[in-house]
Amino acid sequence: MLTISNLSFYFGGRPIFDGANLQIKPKDKIGLIGLNGMGKSTLLRLIVGEYQPDAGNISKAGDCSIGFLNQDLLSYQTQDSILAVAMQAFERENYLQIEIDKVLHEMEVNYRDELVDKLGHLQEEFDHLGGYTIQSKAEEILEGLGFKTEELHKPLKEFSGGWRMRVMLAKLLLQKPALLLLDEPTNHLDLPSIQWVEKYILNYENSVIVVSHDREFLDNVCNTTVEVTGAKLVSYSGNYSYYVEEKALRSEIQKGAYENQQAQIRQTERFIERFKAKATKARQVQSRVKALNRLDLIDDVIDATARVHFKFKFGVNPGRNVFSLENVSKSYGEKVILKNTTAIIERGDKIALIGANGKGKSTLLRIIAGDENVEGERKLGHNVNFSFFAQHQMESLHMEETLLEELKYADGGKSDTELRSVLGCFLFNGEDVFKKIKVLSGGEKSRVALAKVLISEANFLLLDEPTNHLDMQSVNILIQALDQYEGTYVVVSHDRHFVSQVANKIWYIEDYQIKEYPGTYDEFEQWQEDNKKSITNAPQPSVNTSSQNVKKVDAPANKPIANANTIKKLEREVAEIEAKITELERQMALLEGKLADPAVFTDNHALQRTNSDYELVKMDLKQKNDLWEAKMLELEG
Structure with missing residues (x-):
């Protein structure tokens, strides 16, 4: 082809x-x-x-x-609706529709047999091309790409670059x-x-x-x-996984061939060096020299897998509860994001916040960062020092500074050698560190902004789509860095491989509430899949279809199909929750004792701090008890 x-x-x-x-x-x-x-x-x-x-x-x-979707299409704007833009894919069908409308209009004032024939031919071709279904096809693809039905007639110009790119993708897919x-x-x-x-x-x-x-x-x-x-x-x-395995195998073979050839070359060069002055060996020496010149050299294997080691250090360690929201609500006009939701982030949590666009993921990160006003209580824990990476932070880089100078804004305490080492981890080597920020690509600026966040000595990170604009090697570096990070973080990402590597908890927003799955992304996906199967396989309602009336019998409650692995997993989760409840009850008893201590009771600062810790533990205990109850019901079911 x-x-x-x-x-x-x-x-x-x-x-x-x-x-x-x-x-x-x-x-x-x-x-x-x-x-x-x-x-x-x-x-x-x-x-x-x-x-x-x-x-x-x-x-x-x-x-x-050939159809080509590229980043240049981000700048395309028009007052046409997104549905109309997508339907531009049907060039012939649109032309026929215009011609049909012209003929119909002309027939209203000048009815002639030849117009009837022309209309028939046009309609026949239009029908053959599926012209009567092109709008439904366009609507199906646009809605599959995340647009709501009521948005389809809005002008393309009203949408952001990312959403405009989706419209151009829909148009390409329709062109086939x-x-x-x-x-x-x-x-x-x-x-x-x-x-x-x-x-x-x-x-x-x-x-x-x-x-x-x-x-x-x-x-x-x-x-x-x-x-x-x-x-x-x-x-x-x-596919890519096959490529990784096959490339490793090819590299191993190539490495062996390279080393064998190098050994042969060294042996030949030693022979030439040893006997080049001996007349009796002149013919053999010349033969070896010619053989070397004719040799088709095998390249050495270059390991493109970057391995990094970060030395993270925190000025202070945070308390057990890093952050909490209690009965928090957030809306923009009539658009509700959160409603009376409660959540706690504990020290050591590695949380991935996932879900569809428009659900409020970035808004929630801004709420945690204190950049959004909310109803309800937002509380940052004791000794928490956070750093926030968002896409707009690339714009806040100092364009006239060099990479080395830019990193000093994040931490003035590190030496140039240490900063160069950090930049090397993010693939900036040698003279690269003296480049000005303004000459970097979008991906390179993103790497600099990430490096600044990671060396900031923050013990709590907020990362909004950190893998955007990064190639696979840079994503791998970020995964390694977060794996070595001993603090707490919340990351928003749609990169499933990245999320599966860095998260030990999953958050998602559903029914205006923050929901938590206490496990990895792979476990979360399996849990969702099991739920879908249990719903699909649940008994369906029976229907009485007598001629007198139609009565629907209520379906029994959907029950998951239990298996040994599911039961074991639930039992393990219940045991873990019970252990946390025991620990929280112990903490409650200790804090209650402190509150009754005259030394604390008469010290206003100590009393406020102890009372605050007590309320956080109390809220955490309530959540764990609710979770235990839900897991027990699921296990009994």
């Missing part, structure tokens, strides 16, 4: 591609991967003809139509090109929309090339992985 042969392309004298080859077959689902700056987006632009190769060629079949090129399609999607796009691409009858740093997305949609490395295109016949 499309063949890339001996492709070479240079940018500023640097080879982006040098003799690269790739064949794209019908129904291929290709994940295009590689470090930032290696040429992934450049390859897509070469395929669509925006760039011209310096050598080699890109040939495609005559009927190979033979080759669909997607450059970071998940950057502006929430988790439900990402999962919807995954299903759509899996069922897409044509070919797809997708550039993404979302490992799970690539695993779920791709049957081929192509790595851009060393100015070449290296293919692996499987």
